[in-house]
Amino acid sequence: xxxxxxxxxxxxxxxxxxxxxxxxxxxxxxxxxxxxxxxxxxxxxxxxxxxxxxxxxxxxxxxxxxxxxxxxxxxxxxxxxxxxxxxxxxxxxxxxxxxxxxxxxxxxxxxxxxxxxxxxxxxxxxxxxxxxxxxxxxxxxxxxxxxxxxxxxxxxxxxxxxxxxxxxxxxxxxxx
Amino acid sequence: xxxxxxxxxxxxxxxxxxxxxxxxxxxxxxxxxxxxxxxxxxxxxxxxxxxxxxxxxxxxxxxxxxxxxxxxxxxxxxxxxxxxxxxxxxxxxxxxxxxxxxxxxxxxxxxxxxxxxxxxxxxxxxxxxxxxxxxxxxxxxxxxxxxxxxxxxxxxxxxxxxxxxxxxxxxxxxxxxxxxxxxxxxxxxxxxxxxxxxxxxxxxxxxxxxxxxxxxxxxxxxxxxxxxxxxxxxxxxxxxxxxxxxxxxxxxxxxxxxxxxxxxxxxxxxxxxxxxxxxxxxxxxxxxxxxxxxxxxxxxxxxxxxxxxxxxxxxxxxxxxxxxxxxxxxxxxxxxxxxxxxxxxxxxxxxxxxxxxxxxxxxxxxxxxxxxxxxxxxxxxxxxxxxxxxxxxxxxxxxxxxxxxxxxxxxxxxxxxxxxxxxxxxxxxxxxxxxxxxxxxxxxxxxxxxxxxxxxxxxxxxxxxxxxxxxxxxxxxxxxxxxxxxxxxxxxxxxxxxxxxxxxxxxxxxxxxxxxxxxxxxxxxxxxxxxxxxxxxxxxxxxxxxxxxxxxxxxxxxxxxxxxxxxxxxxxxxxxxxxxxxxxxxxxxxxxxxxxxxxxxxxxxxxxxxxxxxxxxxxxxxxxxxxxxxxxxxxxxxxxxxxxxxxxxxxxxxxxxxxxxxxxxxxxxxxxxxxxxxxxxxxxxxxxxxxxxxxxxxxxxxxxxxxxxxxxxxxxxxxxxxxxxxxxxxxxxxxxxxxxxxxxxxxxxxxxxxxxxxxxxxxxxxxxxxxxxxxxxxxxxxxxxxxxxxxxxxxxxxxxxxxxxxxxxxxxxxxxxxxx
Numbered sequence: 001x002x003x004x005x006x007x008x009x010x011x012x013x014x015x016x017x018x019x020x021x022x023x024x025x026x027x028x029x030x031x032x033x034x035x036x037x038x039x040x041x042x043x044x045x046x047x048x049x050x051x052x053x054x055x056x057x058x059x060x061x062x063x064x065x066x067x068x069x070x071x072x073x074x075x076x077x078x079x080x081x082x083x084x085x086x087x088x089x090x091x092x093x094x095x096x097x098x099x100x101x102x103x104x105x106x107x108x109x110x111x112x113x114x115x116x117x118x119x120x121x122x123x124x125x126x127x128x129x130x131x132x133x134x135x136x137x138x139x140x141x142x143x144x145x146x147x148x149x150x151x152x153x154x155x156x157x158x159x160x161x162x163x164x165x166x167x168x169x170x171x172x173x174x175x176x
Numbered sequence: 177x178x179x180x181x182x183x184x185x186x187x188x189x190x191x192x193x194x195x196x197x198x199x200x201x202x203x204x205x206x207x208x209x210x211x212x213x214x215x216x217x218x219x220x221x222x223x224x225x226x227x228x229x230x231x232x233x234x235x236x237x238x239x240x241x242x243x244x245x246x247x248x249x250x251x252x253x254x255x256x257x258x259x260x261x262x263x264x265x266x267x268x269x270x271x272x273x274x275x276x277x278x279x280x281x282x283x284x285x286x287x288x289x290x291x292x293x294x295x296x297x298x299x300x301x302x303x304x305x306x307x308x309x310x311x312x313x314x315x316x317x318x319x320x321x322x323x324x325x326x327x328x329x330x331x332x333x334x335x336x337x338x339x340x341x342x343x344x345x346x347x348x349x350x351x352x353x354x355x356x357x358x359x360x361x362x363x364x365x366x367x368x369x370x371x372x373x374x375x376x377x378x379x380x381x382x383x384x385x386x387x388x389x390x391x392x393x394x395x396x397x398x399x400x401x402x403x404x405x406x407x408x409x410x411x412x413x414x415x416x417x418x419x420x421x422x423x424x425x426x427x428x429x430x431x432x433x434x435x436x437x438x439x440x441x442x443x444x445x446x447x448x449x450x451x452x453x454x455x456x457x458x459x460x461x462x463x464x465x466x467x468x469x470x471x472x473x474x475x476x477x478x479x480x481x482x483x484x485x486x487x488x489x490x491x492x493x494x495x496x497x498x499x500x501x502x503x504x505x506x507x508x509x510x511x512x513x514x515x516x517x518x519x520x521x522x523x524x525x526x527x528x529x530x531x532x533x534x535x536x537x538x539x540x541x542x543x544x545x546x547x548x549x550x551x552x553x554x555x556x557x558x559x560x561x562x563x564x565x566x567x568x569x570x571x572x573x574x575x576x577x578x579x580x581x582x583x584x585x586x587x588x589x590x591x592x593x594x595x596x597x598x599x600x601x602x603x604x605x606x607x608x609x610x611x612x613x614x615x616x617x618x619x620x621x622x623x624x625x626x627x628x629x630x631x632x633x634x635x636x637x638x639x640x641x642x643x644x645x646x647x648x649x650x651x652x653x654x655x656x657x658x659x660x661x662x663x664x665x666x667x668x669x670x671x672x673x674x675x676x677x678x679x680x681x682x683x684x685x686x687x688x689x690x691x692x693x694x695x696x697x698x699x700x701x702x703x704x705x706x707x708x709x710x711x712x713x714x715x716x717x718x719x720x721x722x723x724x725x726x727x728x729x730x731x732x733x734x735x736x737x738x739x740x741x742x743x744x745x746x747x748x749x750x751x752x753x754x755x756x757x758x759x760x761x762x763x764x765x766x767x768x769x770x771x772x773x774x775x776x777x778x779x780x781x782x783x784x785x786x787x788x789x790x791x792x793x794x795x796x797x798x799x800x801x802x803x804x805x806x807x808x809x810x811x812x813x814x815x816x817x818x819x820x821x822x823x824x825x826x827x828x829x830x831x832x833x834x835x836x837x838x839x840x841x842x843x844x845x846x847x848x849x850x851x852x853x854x855x856x857x858x859x860x861x862x863x864x865x866x867x868x869x870x871x872x873x874x875x876x877x878x879x880x881x882x883x884x885x886x887x888x889x890x891x892x893x894x895x896x897x898x899x900x901x902x903x904x905x906x907x908x909x910x911x912x913x914x915x916x917x918x919x920x921x922x923x924x925x926x927x928x929x930x931x932x933x934x935x936x937x938x939x940x941x942x943x944x945x946x947x948x949x950x951x952x953x954x955x956x957x958x959x960x961x962x963x964x965x966x967x968x969x970x971x972x973x974x975x976x977x978x979x980x981x982x983x984x985x986x987x988x989x990x991x992x993x994x995x996x
Contacts, residue, residue: 026670026699030678034953051955055678057669059614066602073602076613096303103303109955110962116617116669121955138301145314145382148697152682161683163696166292170303 027147029139030055033095035155035175037129048126050104054089054139056118061085064143075118082118086111089120092139098132098172131175138168208882208910212757215765216742222416227746228733235738237262238411238436245443245500246402246517251387254372257408258337260436262364265414269359271352273414273422275433277406278373279349280425281327281381286348287427288322321380329409333370342367349425351409369409375402378585383427385596388585390520390545394494401521401545403584403596405514406431413639415738421639429641429692432633433511435736440505444517445497449484451523451543451582452515453593454507462503474525475537480557482524483541489522490546507592509575509736511637514591516582520545524553528561533573538564544583549601549609551619556581556597559623559662566658570724571631571731579630581623588622590629597622617666624662625655636731637738644692645764646741649706656707671707673937676700680769681879681939688764689741708937709763716884716935717759717903718752726751758903762881771879773943774930780870782863785848787841795835869919873928873946875912879939882906885915888932892924898932 032055037048062073069084086108096103104124111120137149141164149164155175162171198214200206219225221232239262244255263269280287334344334353343354359365378386385405391398413421413432421432442450450462459468467483474481484492497519507513525541542556560581564574580594587598599619601609611619632654633640633647640647656671669675679685679700686696688706695701714723729751730744745760762768783790810817819825852860875885885901905913919925930944938944942951952960 028697028699032678032954034955051953053954058667059618062612062614074612092301094301094303101303109958112958113667115667116614117667119954119958121958123955134303136301136303142312150679150682150684150697152678159681159683161685163684168301170301 026057026060027140027144028057029060029137029147029149031093031137031139031149031151033133033135033151033153035130035133035153037126043126043128048129050095050106050124050126052093052095052106052122052124054093054120054122056089056120056139058113058116058118060140060144061118064088064140068143076113082111085118086120089139090122092137092141092168093122094136094170095124096134097130098134098174099130101134101170132172133175134170134172135162136168136170137162137164141166141168204911206910208762209755209758209904209907210761212745212760215761216745217417217740220416223740223743225746226750227730227743227748229737232266233737234264234266234416236264236411236414236434238434239438240408240436240513241439242408242513243441243443244407246404246445248400248402248445248497251375251377251400251402252372253375253404253407255408256333256368256370258366258368259409259411260364260366261359261411263359263361265416266361268361269355269414271354272359272365273412273420274351274353274369274409275406275412275425275431276329276331276346276349276351276409277425277431279328279346280427281322281376281383283322283327285328286424290426317380318382321377325374325376327374327376327381330372331369331409332372333368335368337366337368339368347422350412350422371409373407375404378403384430384586384589385514386585390547393520395496399493399518399520401516401518401584403514403516403582403586405512405589405591405596408513410512411436413738417740418639418642421641423641425641426693428698429644431512431641432637432639432738435509435511435637438505438507438510438513440507440513440515441502442505442515442517443500443502445519446499446501447492447495447497447519448501448517449489449519449521449523449543450503450515450517451521451541451580451594452503452505453510453513453578453591454505455577457504457506458502462501471525471539475527475539477526480524480526480540480542480553482522484521484523486522486546486549486553489520492519493546495519507576510592511634512591514594514596516543516584516594516596518543518545518584521582522546522548522552524557526557526561528564528574528579530564530568530573534575535573535577538574538576539578540564540580541578542581542583547600547603547609548583549611551599551601551609551611551616552583555616555620556583556623559620560627562662563624563627563655563658566661567628567631567654570654570657570727571636572728572735574630575635575735576630579627581627588626590626590634592630592634595623595626595629597626613667617668620662620666621655621659621668624658625651628655628658631731635736636734637736638734638740639738641692643689643741644695644698644702645688645706646739646744648698648702649688650710652703652707653710656711670699670704671711673708673712674934676704676708676937677769677939679704680767680937681771685767687767705763709759712883712936713748713756713759716886717756718754722752722754723748758882758907762883766881768880769939770881770883770937771877771939771943772883772885772930772936773876773878773940774873774928774946775876775943776874777925777928777946778872778874779924780872782867782870784864785860786845786864787837791835791837791841795833798835867921869921869924871917871919871925872914873917874914875930877906877911877913878943880910882910883936883938886931886933886936888927888929889917889925890927891919892926893922895923 032053034051036051037043038046058075061075065073065081065085069088074081075085090106090108094103106122106124109121109123111118133153135151137151139149140147151162153160153173160173162173221230223233224230239260240257242255242257244253246253261272279285282288334342336342345352353367355365376383376386378388385403387400387402389398389400393399411434413434415421438454442452444450470481470483474483521543523541523543525539528538528540530536530538540557540560542552544552544556560579564579568574576593578593581597582594583600584596586596589596597619599615599622601611603609628651629647632651638646652671656668659666659668684696686694686701688701692702714720726748730747733747734743749756882903884903885905887899888896889899890896901915905915928946931938
C-alpha cells in the first residue's frame with residue numbers, strides 16, 4: 001500500500017487535464033524503423049543508419065497536445081503546435097543496441113501532414129552494425145486510454161513487429 | 177510427358193490443401209483458390225447454400241413495455257418492464273436468458289477483475305525500464321468512482337404475468353429465468369422485472385452510456401447530460417446457429433439482440449429535453465406549442481430548423497425543475513432502445529424525404545449543448561441526412577421514422593434511430609468556440625458512421641460480439657464511401673487500401689475472422705482491413721455494377737434478420753456470379769498482405785523461319801553487340817592482325833560468315849512450310865505478317881495474398897493503357913507467374929507499373945516498376961524536400977535571436993512593406 005501512495009503522488013503531477021480528452025480516438029500509432037547496414041560490418045565506407053517514421057492520427061495527436069502539452073491544438077495549420085508535437089513524439093520513443101541497452105542518438109528531422117495523418121521522422125547514424133534492437137514506444141500512452149503502438153522493423157527485406165500496449169516498457173528484437 | 181503431367185496433377189489435387197485438417201505435406205504449393213465449403217458451416221433449412229435465409233428461417237421476438245424514472249440528483253434510474261417473449265424456434269425452452277450489461281461495472285465482474293494495468297510513464301521513455309510504472313489519474317478516478325458508488329443492477333422483482341415470483345439466477349452480466357412451464361414452439365410468455373441502478377459517470381468509468389457533469393454551468397450544482405443505453409434487462413438472442421448467445425459481456429464485443437416493439441414511458445425533470453428511439457406519442461403534454469409548430473415546419477424543410485434554439489438551451493441551463501414530466505415513446509421492430517435527457521439540449525430537425533418508402537419522411541434530428549456549438553449546428557443533422565441518402569442506395573430505404581444524433585460524453589455509439597457522438601468545439605480565452613479541421617472531420621465522420629450503424633447491425637442484425645467486422649467493417653466501408661461523396665478533400669483515414677499497408681505487412685496480427693474479444697487491434701482489424709477489402713472488391717475485383725447488386729441483395733435478404741459471415745460470403749458470390757473464395761480466404765482467413773513484384777521483362781521477336789530474314793536478323797544482333805574491349809585496345813595501339821599482315825591467308829570463310837544463307841536452309845524452309853497443315857499455315861503466316869512486339873513478364877507474389885495484377889503500360893508512341901489480369905492467374909502457382917503481352921509492330925513498351933493507382937494495398941512500390949525506379953523512403957523523401965529543416969540550421973547563431981513582441985513584429989512588417 002505504501003508503494004501505491006508513492007505512485008499516486010508521482011502521478012498527480014500531470015494534472016487532471018487528461019480527463020477533458022475528447023473521446024473517439026483511434027488509439028493507434030504506427031512506427032516504421034528501417035535498418036540500413038552493411039552486412040560485412042563495414043560502417044566506415046557504407047553508412048549504417050536507422051530511418052524512423054512515426055504515423056499518428058491527427059485527431060489523436062491534437063487531443064494529446066491539449067491534454068499533455070496544454071498547447072493550442074491545430075496540427076494542420078499551426079507550425080508551433082507541430083514542433084511541440086514532434087518534440088513530444090521524439091521524447092516518447094527510444095531505440096538502442098539491445099546488447100548494451102544504450103539508446104542511439106536520434107536526429108529529429110521534422111514532421112508533416114498527410115491526409116488525416118501526422119508523420120514524424122527521425123534518424124540515427126550507427127558507427128557499427130547492430131544485431132539486436134531494444135525499442136520503447138510510449139507515444140500517446142500518457143493521454144489516450146488503451147493506446148496501442150505498433151512498431152514494424154524492416155531489415156533485409158523482412159518485417160518484424162513489436163506491439164506496445166498500455167506500457168512503453170522496452171522490448172527487444174533480433175535482426176538475425 | 178503426358179503421363180508425368182497427369183501424375184503431377186493428381187499430386188497437386190490431393191495435397192494442395194491447408195485448412196481444416198486437410199494439409200499440404202510436401203512441396204511449397206499452396207492452393208489459395210481452394211473452395212471455402214469445408215470452412216463454412218453446412219447450409220441447412222434456416223440458412224441455405226446461396227446465403228439466403230432458408231425456407232424454415234426463424235427468429236425470436238421480444239416486446240417490451242417499460243416505465244422508467246430518472247432521479248437527476250442521485251443519478252439513478254428506477255424502472256419496471258413487462259416483457260413478452262415469443263418462441264418462434266422449433267425448440268422447447270425451459271429457461272430464458274437476459275443480458276444485465278450494467279453488471280459489467282460491478283467490482284466483481286469478469287470485465288473488472290480482468291482489467292489490465294494501464295500504467296503510464298510521465299515524460300521521456302528509456303530502454304532500461306528503470307522508471308517505476310505509475311497509475312494514471314484516469315485509473316485513479318475510475319477506482320474512486322467505483323469505490324464511491326454501487327454500480328450494477330438491483331433487480332428488485334422478477335414475476336410472471338400474474339405477479340407470482342419467478343426463479344432467477346444471476347451469472348455475471350447474465351440472468352437466467354426458469355420458466356414454471358416449458359415454452360413450446362410458437363408460444364409466448366409474459367413476465368415482469370423491476371430494477372434500479374446508478375448511472376455511471378462516463379468520463380470516469382468509460383462505456384457506451386452514462387452521465388456527464390458540467391460543473392461550470394451557471395445553475396447551482398451544474399448540469400448533466402444523461403445518455404441512457406444498456407439500461408434494461410434485455411433478452412439474450414437465441415439463434416439457429418448458436419442457441420443462446422449467453423457470452424459474458426467483457427466490454428469490447430458489442431451486442432446482438434431480438435427485434436420487437438417497445439412502449440417506453442420516460443419520466444424526467446420537467447425542464448429536460450428528451451431524445452429517444454421511437455416516435456414521441458404525447459407531444460402535446462411535453463412540448464410547447466412553439467416547439468410543436470417548429471417541429472412541424474422542420475418536416476418539410478430542406479435545411480435543419482431549430483425546435484429548441486441554442487439561446488433557449490443556454491437560458492435553460494440555469495433553470496430549476498418544478499416537477500417531473502413523462503415522455504412516451506413507441507418504437508416498432510427495433511432490436512434495442514436508448515435515450516438521452518438534459519436541460520442543456522438545443523434541438524434541430526429536418527425531414528428527410530424518401531418517396532415510396534415505408535416511412536416517406538424521416539425526421540433527422542440533433543440534440544447538443546452549447547459545447548457542440550457551430551460545429552453541431554452546421555454538420556450534425558446535415559450529416560445524418562447525407563448518410564441516409566448514400567446508405568439507401570447501397571442497402572435499402574431507411575426503415576424507421578426518426579434518425580438522431582446526440583452529443584454527450586460518448587465518443588461514438590449507435591442504437592436504433594439514435595446515436596451518441598462526441599466531438600465538440602473548444603472554448604477559447606476570448607469566449608469564442610473554435611474547432612480544428614480534425615474535429616470537423618471527426619464529427620462528420622462519426623455521425624455518418626454511427627447513423628450508418630442503424631443499417632448495420634441495427635437492422636441487418638449481425639452479431640458484433642462474435643464477428644465485429646460484420647458491422648464495423650461493412651459500415652466503415654460505407655461510411656468512407658459516404659465520406660468521399662461528402663467531400664473528397666477532407667482527409668479521411670483508415671478505410672482505403674492504401675491506409676492499411678502498414679498494418680497488413682506487420683507480423684503480430686490476427687485474421688479478420690477472429691472473435692472480437694480476442695482481436696489484438698480492433699481498429700485496423702475489424703474496421704480498416706475489411707473496409708479496404710470491400711473497396712477492392714467493389715472498385716477492382718467485381719466492378720461497381722456487380723458489387724452494388726450483390727451488396728444490395730445481401731442487405732435486402734438480411735434486413736431485420738440475423739446473418740452470419742457465411743451468409744455474406746455466399747450471397748456476394750451468388751449474386752455477383754463470381755467465385756470469390758480466394759478473396760475471402762486471403763483477406764478474411766489469413767494474415768497475408770499484398771506485394772506483387774514485377775521481377776523481369778523479356779522482349780521477344782517472332783522467328784519467321786525464313787533463313788534470309790532470320791539469319792540476317794541474327795547477324796544484325798551480333799553486329800549490334802559492343803566491340804570487344806581487348807580488340808579495340810589492340811587497334812588503338814596499332815597492333816596489326818595476322819590476316820591484315822598476310823592477306824594471302826584469307827579464304828572462303830572470310831567472305832562468308834556463319835549467318836550466310838545457303839539453298840540448304842532455303843530448302844528446309846520450304847519443306848517446313850509444306851509440312852504445315854492449313855490451319856497452322858494460316859496462323860504462321862498471320863504471325864509473320866503482323867510481326868508483333870512480344871513481351872514476357874515474370875511476377876512473384878512476395879506478400880502471399882493472391883490479387884489481380886493491374887498493369888499501367890506506357891508505349892514509345894506516347895500512349896498508355898491499363899490492363900487487368902484476374903487473380904486466377906495465380907491458381908496453379910501462387911508464388912511465381914509469367915504473362916505474355918503482345919502489341920502491334922512498332923508499339924514498344926517504355927514503362928510498366930504494377931498497381932499504378934494504388935488500389936490493391938500493394939506494400940512495396942519499388943518492385944512494381946519496370947524499368948526499376950528507386951523509390952525513396954519516406955524519411956529520405958522528407959529530407960530531400962526539407963533540406964534546411966534540420967542540420968543546415970545555424971543553431972549557434974539562431975539561439976542568440978531575441979524574442980520579438982507582437983508590437984515589434986508588426987513594426988518590422990510595416991517597415992518591410994514601406995520599403996517595397
